[in-house]
Amino acid sequence: MADYDEPIWLRPERAATGRPAVRSRPEITAAALAVADGKGLEMVSMRNVAAELGTGAASLYRYVSSRDDLLDLMVDATAGDIRLEPPTGDPVGDLVAVGEGMYAVMARHRWLPELVLTRPSLGPNGVRVLDHVLEVLEDHSGDGAAKLEIFALLNAVVATFALNERAAADRPRQAVAYLGHVAATGDHPRIAAVLSDLAAAKVSVEERRKAALTKLLSGLLN
Numbered sequence: 001m002a003d004y005d006e007p008i009w010l011r012p013e014r015a016a017t018g019r020p021a022v023r024s025r026p027e028i029t030a031a032a033l034a035v036a037d038g039k040g041l042e043m044v045s046m047r048n049v050a051a052e053l054g055t056g057a058a059s060l061y062r063y064v065s066s067r068d069d070l071l072d073l074m075v076d077a078t079a080g081d082i083r084l085e086p087p088t089g090d091p092v093g094d095l096v097a098v099g100e101g102m103y104a105v106m107a108r109h110r111w112l113p114e115l116v117l118t119r120p121s122l123g124p125n126g127v128r129v130l131d132h133v134l135e136v137l138e139d140h141s142g143d144g145a146a147k148l149e150i151f152a153l154l155n156a157v158v159a160t161f162a163l164n165e166r167a168a169a170d171r172p173r174q175a176v177a178y179l180g181h182v183a184a185t186g187d188h189p190r191i192a193a194v195l196s197d198l199a200a201a202k203v204s205v206e207e208r209r210k211a212a213l214t215k216l217l218s219g220l221l222n
Contacts, residue, residue, distance in 0.1 A: 036111050098132065113163045
């Protein structure tokens with residue numbers, strides 16, 4: 001009997017019994033990504049992924065055991081799209097670049113930040129990203145646990161940025177209008193000052209994100 005407590009990447013790609021394989025995990029993963037991107041994460045189910053493939057849900061159980069397997073495969077597949085440049089010798093700058101690569105992928109898959117925050121998983125593509133981060137941190141004085149914490153925090157912070165920026169993009173006028181009203185009352189001078197600074201700075205969301213990541217990572221590495 002298969003041990004479903006093991007990560008899916010440690011299990012055979014298909015059941016040992018039954019008809020010859022006609023599907024593959026990459027094909028199933030691509031179908032799951034298509035469902036999530038087109039219809040939302042909540043629509044990812046064995047039935048809907050099977051329908052995307054033009055087959056019955058029962059046939060998928062020869063390759064994946066549950067929806068959780070699908071989610072793990074999806075998260076890892078997106079990690080394969082993260083652009084990783086050779087280290088430059090500037091750990092902070094290199095990690096900011098990794099974070100921006102993560103953000104770009106999360107921007108293409110609106111459902112991804114939630115999964116990164118709530119059910120982090122590590123498969124072959126995730127290992128590639130982790131290994132790159134460890135290469136960047138090779139000369140850092142921290143121990144292995146500290147380096148893993150930096151990797152986890154980078155994932156979590158970028159996912160949080162993605163969620164917050166998406167929320168701001170989805171409901172910008174309401175938030176701006178209310179904060180403008182609050183500032184105009186004179187009861188919250190600190191909020192008024194922040195809004196004034198933002199209006200004067202004219203800094204892009206991308207520039208603010210990169211600056212915040214730089215400050216955070218500089219603090220972690222020093």
